[in-house]
Amino acid sequence: MNEFNLKQKSIEDINIIELKGYLDAHTAPKLEDAISNLVNTNQYKIIVNFSDLDYISSAGLGVFMAFIETVRNKGGDIKFSAMNEKIYKIFDLIGFPRIYEFYSTDEEAIQKFKSSEK
């Protein structure tokens, strides 16, 4: 069974969170802590990479809703990258594409952050 794993890296002032495995009510608090730590240290440019995420439930989706307003108010954003079709369909059911930006790669999301600085 594939558990949940979360890795973080930063490129300049942009933070990338890479998700792996299963994001459910048991593992969502780990993601919540990670985003919370970034927000508490005034790091508001966040990219979440979904390429290795196999599963998401509403507990995982909810984490993004808890922070998006705060992050955008501070001039940042939470952008999604490399999401597979299966996971995207769940985001789509809830209507997330109306709120969040989705990119094929981290690089595209980084470029978007950089171009909006100008």
Add this chain to the structure above:
Amino acid sequence: MNFTVLTKKLSKNLNRVRNNLKNSRIKTFKSQTKNLILIREFVREFFASKRISNEDLEKIILAIDEACTNKIKHAYKYDETKDIIIKLRLIEDEFIAEISDFGLPFNPDEIPVPDLKENYFNKKSGGYGIFLMRQLMDEVKYEFKRDGENKIILKKKLNIKNA
């Protein structure tokens, strides 16, 4: 009734019982979020020998996860000693999951359809589970029994390819 007819009838009944057993599973899990992964495996195993589409399987797994998550959070308020009973049945092409708890009754009809704009400003992280279940399944029903059993019934017609 002669012996041959009786034997045939018995054998037919036996087959029906066998099929019912094969198409019905029941299991009790403790009300703990760490068990969600086991619950999803339980559902996956139930369908292992049944030819349903991967898309339907993923929808069912997510709907059952959402139902159990709701019970852990709302019915049992994270009391890890309590039980969640999951009964899975396949009757011809209809899948039925009955998920029971004995905690606080929880009326899902009082939960509004999530309003993303409102939730955005209120930083609301919950309230999507019931909406998702309704999107993923054909029918979501609730039963509250006098003995304290709260049951959620999920139904979905499946496109089963013959084995």
